Amino acid sequence: MVTIKIDNHEVQVPEDTPILKAAEKAGVWIPTLCYSDLVEPYGVCRLCIVEVVRGKRSRVVTSCNYPVREGISVLTNSPKIQWLRKSIMELMLSRWPNVKVVKDLAKQLGVEKPSFISLERDEAEDACVLCGKCVQVCKDLVKAEALGFAHRGIKREVVLPFGVNSERCVVCGACVKECPTGHVKMVIEDYRGKKPEFTLGPKTAIYVPSLQAVPRVPVIDTESCIHFETGGCETCAKVCEPNAINYDMKDEVQEIEVGQILVATGYDVFDATHMAQYGYGRLDNVYSSLEFEMLLNSTGPTGGKVQMKNGKEPRSVGIIHCIGSRDANHHPYCSRVCCMYALKFAHLVHDRTKAAIYQFYIDMRAFGKGYEEFYSRLLDEGITMIRGKAAEVAEGYWTDNNERTLLIRCEDTLIGKFREIPVDMLVLCNAIEARHDSDQVRKLFSISKSPDGFFLERHPKLDPTSTTTDGVYIAGCAQGPKDIPDTVAQAGSAAARILSLISKGEVEIDPVRAMVQEEFCSGCRICNNLCPYGAIEYLEEKKISHVNEALCKGCGTCVAACPSSAMTGYGFTDAQILAELDGILI
Amino acid sequence: MAKPRLALYWAASCGGCEIAVLDVQEKILDIANAFDIVFWPVAMDFKYDDVRRMDDKSIDICLFNGAIRNSENNEIAELLRKKSKVLVAFGSCSMEGGIPGLANLTTKDDILKFVYKDSPSTVSTNGGTYPQTHTKMPEGEIEIPEMWDTVKSLDQVVDVEYYIPGCPPQPEQIWNVVSYILSGQPLPPSGAILGAGEKSCCDECTRTKSEKKLKQFYRPFEIQAKPDECLLEQGIVCMGPATRDGCGALCPKAGMPCRGCYGPPPNVSDQGAKMISALSSVIDAHEADEIDRILNQIADPIGTFYRFSLAHSLLRRVDKHETH
């Protein structure tokens, strides 16, 4: 540690700390332009000059990259410095008279009008001030080195190498962010990187998947993280105090042996672009329910504010129920949760804005505990409920200010009239549908699907959480649309089933099993490779086949195949089936 | 004590069963000694009237071979049933129709038409001369038995106590049965199959068996079968797995596939259906076209899988009416 004196303040800092940092600690302001915490100090703008006094000698240095030494004292605002800074500022102002950051600094330093006239005067508001932050950040932090300076002296400028789009650029936007004047802009010419799940708001490359994520820790999206592109950046590691960032962690596939499996693979939301009449994906301010949920979220892109794309508060909001559900063209079933979340949306919008709220419903299904009461309360809040499914959404204009809006055309079946209702914002209550990969999952566990595509329970009333495959249970929307209480109930029941088996320590298996009657088996081995479970083994010493009853699942294929009927299937013996035939064909 | 009275009869049969009885060789003398042979048309001179004159149930054991093909077979079956305490269906034909039973693939009319009219060696005049059951002759009307449309097994016309399978039954098995009876031990329950095992032919077959996967069927002359491996695994349709043991697996041991003469194993109701089930299980194909290609290699399913058991199978005979 060294102790130095800055102006009248004494400050103790580690050796080699730049004077600028030490001044910061001492609470002394030094103007900067090209300085950035993210990169190596470059000392190009010269605004941060200070006078370093050592004994009787004094010299002017750039404080951003001049390291402190024991015994020096620093003058940040000596007449000499003031005069030099003013001159520098005047030079800048004469060259870039309209750049805001330059003008602000000049004002701060008391420079009103430059005493020079620059021959290279650039009157643009976003002129490049040659601070070099963009070049530095690209080189030092991102390590892409996609930007550089060209030419010298008065002709110096920031360019892409050879003036062409660089393949080294990872489109991270660090240069844009660092540029103090807005001169560096990002123009996305080509869609790059993966499609974000929702198009609302920015997402960083390191993020917490959702507020309710368990465990609630951030993850790195390696596809968009700069570090994984160039090896640079590591900003998150720098700022993480407990050093929890580990770039070497890899996705890994683990094999875990388990005895029972609960399949709770959830659902997909219906893609409302299939119903083009509602304009989703085509018209602005038309949202899917999940997007709107995000918008309302206090950690969402608008911090929970209900606002349109232009940042204004909507005058009216429409909520259309049953998008893709209760619809013969899409899903015939009811998605069950939409009525209630639509009411919640209405409540929240009512709470946060002055917007008029219209709900377009087929039937209101407030079926759960407290739900009907909530519905009544919403009616009292002044929500307009229109019974009738909206026919289409068109574009329209408010007559007072000529701003664009959306027009919902519908039939209000309660008054028997066609209506056109202007809304600034439209929320579609998308159907819950089976996951796109449910077929693969189904085959994996050899369970069935019901006609709606959701996994089929063993019995709709008596066994709603287990499946036809022993040890495989289902819960939540994987089994069918349901709300959180129902999901929790089903999952709890499935967990209880699983636990009861675990605590029992042994499993009961159906008595439907194949068995070899040894006195009739002659070891022809026809059955030997028929069993998908490998339950049939050939006993070499006895020269007969044998069924391992624990492995056998009782399908009876081997029973039918056994040419000498030595294989018999408990529960479905030949005699039993023939007797059945006898009975039904009297 | 009087010797037990033995009768032997042949109905629709080739005579092989009779030869099989003689094939017990010198033990035939023991049989002759032990039994009082009261009726054996093929070997000794008896008339049906001799039998008719006997008291009911006066024959202790009647070995009846041959299928029931005509009214005479039926009449004598009924007669012997009346006169015998124990009636034994002897050989495949009487047990399950046997080779004559394959006549159930066609009809009496078609057979007569071919034999008396259409066969290339027949010179037919006036549209063919068909045998008649009654013919007037100068000496009076003579009568020959009427051929039936459907061949039946013995137990389809009368009650039968026991069965001795085989085409023909193996002499040592015949002797086993005879010596058992002579030993005076209690007879097995009615309906039992004697002179055979409880397993399938594979049990006696010495060929090495392993897991089966078939992609191709061959007829025996189409390939040179490996001498020690299961014939079925080599693609030769061998009925062994669906055939009762007792013969000593003579055919497969000699390189020919089992034809199924010992009939279905215990618990199997239909030999052909069972074999079809077994075979189709081990065909190694998952595509309909491929399955079809393999199945088409079996030209004559009934002739292959019901060679001996058609008349006694679930459907008994082919229907010439429905599809034609």
Added chain:
Amino acid sequence: MAFEPKIVGFLCNWCSYTGADLAGVSRIKSAPNMRIIRTMCSGRVDPAFILKAFQLGADGVVVMGCHLGDCHYQEGNYKTIRRIPFLKKLIEQFGIDPRRLRLEWVSASEGDRFAEVVNEFTQEMRTLGPLKLPVHELMGKNGERAKHAVHE
């Protein structure tokens, strides 16, 4: 009275039987002609059962199983797709119209398809008329005498 065929349906427990159940639960009407026998898998259906059904007077037999690849037992129905065509060849030789035997895949979710198959097959059997087999006549008087074959 118009001819009503007797149809035997062998249904696998997991797909088709459940599908039939669904048809019932969904109140989908189907012809009452089919008498159902449940087996755990269509692979359990022994060809002898089918022949027995014809022998006992069934006019048609349907075997229903899971769609290929969906078998609860992974590949039981692959045995069925070989047995049924084989058996069709056999019954054809026996003089039975092979249309009287049918293999259909009906999943647990296809209650409507189940009803469709039953209705369609029943209609086809109505058109084909009653199945008259010689064995019906032959067995008629003496009853089934061949007792020795099955004594389980």
